[in-house]
Amino acid sequence: MESSKNEDKKQKQKEVEDKKENDEQKEEKPKKQKSKEKIKKANEQDDEKENEKDDKKEKEKKDNEQDDKKEKENEEIPEIHVKSVNELEKLIDYKYNENGELCHKKTGKKCDRLGKQEYELVGMYVQKYVENLLIQTFDLVTLYVPNKTSTDFTVRDESQAQCKIVVTKDFSTNPKCLMLIQGTGAVRLGQWARSVCINENLRLGTMLPYLEKAIKNNFSVIIFNPNEKYDFKNDKKQIKEFNTMEKHSVYVYDNIVKKNKNIKEIYIVAHSRGGDCAVEILLKNKEDLLGGKIKKIAFTDSVHGDEYLDLKKEGVKKFREISRNYITSDQPLGTFIKGYKNTYGGVDCYSSGHEMHEYTSGTAIEEVFKFFGVEN
Numbered sequence: 001m002e003s004s005k006n007e008d009k010k011q012k013q014k015e016v017e018d019k020k021e022n023d024e025q026k027e028e029k030p031k032k033q034k035s036k037e038k039i040k041k042a043n044e045q046d047d048e049k050e051n052e053k054d055d056k057k058e059k060e061k062k063d064n065e066q067d068d069k070k071e072k073e074n075e076e077i078p079e080i081h082v083k084s085v086n087e088l089e090k091l092i093d094y095k096y097n098e099n100g101e102l103c104h105k106k107t108g109k110k111c112d113r114l115g116k117q118e119y120e121l122v123g124m125y126v127q128k129y130v131e132n133l134l135i136q137t138f139d140l141v142t143l144y145v146p147n148k149t150s151t152d153f154t155v156r157d158e159s160q161a162q163c164k165i166v167v168t169k170d171f172s173t174n175p176k177c178l179m180l181i182q183g184t185g186a187v188r189l190g191q192w193a194r195s196v197c198i199n200e201n202l203r204l205g206t207m208l209p210y211l212e213k214a215i216k217n218n219f220s221v222i223i224f225n226p227n228e229k230y231d232f233k234n235d236k237k238q239i240k241e242f243n244t245m246e247k248h249s250v251y252v253y254d255n256i257v258k259k260n261k262n263i264k265e266i267y268i269v270a271h272s273r274g275g276d277c278a279v280e281i282l283l284k285n286k287e288d289l290l291g292g293k294i295k296k297i298a299f300t301d302s303v304h305g306d307e308y309l310d311l312k313k314e315g316v317k318k319f320r321e322i323s324r325n326y327i328t329s330d331q332p333l334g335t336f337i338k339g340y341k342n343t344y345g346g347v348d349c350y351s352s353g354h355e356m357h358e359y360t361s362g363t364a365i366e367e368v369f370k371f372f373g374v375e376n
Helices: 002-075 078-082 085-091 116-138 194-199 208-216 245-257 274-284 286-290 307-322 357-371
Strands: 094-096 102-104 141-145 163-167 176-181 220-223 265-271 294-300 323-327 348-351
Touching (some): 085 116, 116 163, 141 245, 176 274, 194 357, 208 220, 208 357, 245 274, 286 307, 294 307, 307 323
Antiparallel strands (some): 163 220
């Protein structure tokens, strides 16, 4: 009898335990389902971000192809390259007003639609105008690169194909240096985006505000010119040493920036494909990154990828610590943009304050200098 009671008791206890286990499994199942859904959603978001990056790179590629096509057409008429800004102004119906807006000479209306040939003439006028404006406004020093025969880059050597870059007068003595590297395409010395210079204004489309703010806050400045591959003042000779943007940028860094022993701190702003140039400089000069000479890098909607992973663990960590990418976004300027952990090599992304790629350098300037430790 006692044995039968014990058996019943054990049976009931087993039933209670089985019921408890079933209840726990029922509770666990939705949790696991939710967890799976969460992981799936996160993966989908990552895929979406990757697709966005791919779409951006594809758009950038198409834009570059169009710019290269225009550039090729432009190179077929080299005589416009050697004309002065005043000569070019006489050939077009537009000129810049005091607000830096390109307007019709007679109507005063901002530049609108242009024909193909006129667009190229206007584009060349913009190139010469911006170059002259920056050099004259800030009393910049012109350097000629590459130079195989001398270390004095201020003297042009007619025996070789060269292009211009410019530096501020204190470049050789100032310990704090700002490097400005533009993206690819038709842009030349001092421009972020030629289309913005034509359709909007010079403050958004050029490096003029960066020069103002840098000089005010005691930076010297060097402006790269990585798209200039021909010397039109020297029978349109090809600058063979600079057949890529990266080669131009590494040469300028190695021969002018790095050899200046007075420079102790380097800050970089690199737009679009200029980001690839900045990464290439780091890969070739790892000691300046790891040693702390390169302090900060502000990318503006850069398209750089994972190339810098060649820096190895300590280099990657340092690179991520000192870099930000100010990307296209509908969020307010400076907003941290989530979801880009696996893109742009893990560099933190912030809103540039604009949804269009070509405007990002112009609109991000205040946040860029805050990142550099400048508040005014």
